[in-house]
Amino acid sequence: MTAEEKILYKLRKARKKEERLATALNKIEPAESSETTHDPEILTPEEHFFFLKMGLKCKNYVPVGRRGIYQGVILNMHLHWKKHQTLKVVVKTFSPEEVKEIAAELARLTGGIVLDIHEDNTIIMYRGKNYSQPPTEIMSPRVTLSRKKALDKSKYRDGLRAVRKYIPKLEQDLELLRAQAANNFNPVQHVPNADDQNVGSGKSSSTPLEGSNKLKEFLDESKELTENESKTDLLLASDSEDLSDIFETESDTETEEREEQPLFLDEFEKFPVESDGEPEDFEEHLRQITMGSKVPVASEEDVNSPNFDEVDRMFLRAASLLKKKRS
Secondary structure, eight states: OOHHHHHHHHHHHHHHHHHHHHHHHHSSSSSSOOOOOOOOOOOHOOOHHHHHHHHHHHOOOOEEOOOOOBHHHHHHHHHTTOSSSSSEEEOOOHHHHHHHHHHHHHHHOOOOOOEEEETTTEEEEEEOEEEEEEEEEEHHTSBBBBBHHHHHHHHHHHHHHHHHHHHHHHHHHHHHHHHHHHHHHOSSOOOOOOOHHHHHTTTHHHHHHHHHHHHHHHHHHHHHHHHHHHHHHHHHHHHHHHHHHHHHHHHHHHHHHHHOOTTTTGGGGGSOOOOOOSSSEEEHHHHHHHHHHHOOOOOOOHHOOOOHHHHHHHHHHHHHHHHHHOO
């Protein structure tokens, strides 16, 4: 598949998933609607301030997690109100607007009074002046969901929220891809005249023009980036070629010098050949030198040569013997 077909396939799949999650979320809602009216008691400003201060200082609270409001939350609130007048309801997985909706729903289901929403995630509630613990049917009302159904509802809600964020992104990618394809297909675009703009200004809206301008800017930037990358690649290639030439020339010169240099044995040819009076058996000659039984007789060439020690003379004799064997 092409890139456009892939995006279209993902878009169709996301829309089908959105419809499926919306229907599942509508089915899981409770069938019976709670039509009980909530008439909270009227508190004076002094009483409101007093109970609010008491609620901020109290440590008893009821957490509301990802499940939201279900039977267990209502039951826990009534159990806290059995011994305490105020209560904190801590909500940390919802947005501030949803926290306000949860506060209104809790006040309607429990019959309490919402004093304040502290730090956008803590609802402070008062049980009322003439509070008496209700029966079990009211403490865990049937109109609310069970624990398992509340968890399923939260899963559907989170999935629907994620899909609705994903669909606009796919639509934007599809528009950009189509605009890029149109620009590549028609590289030379018609530039409208001023008269044409004046004539068509009454019919065309400003929003499509702004969108097209943004797309053109985006495509121009992408072209500039590709040109800069191609220039840098050419520069790198030229630098690498220069370096390779340098190394090649150096290697050629080194090989030539090595070829010009003579072998080590050829250096011995520079030394003078000794006369025939010297013994040919070099091992026996060395043995006589070590034993001190023979004193070497200096030849004419040795007399004329500079003073050598015994080790130098040995090397000279070895060189002469090697030269005789090679000849």
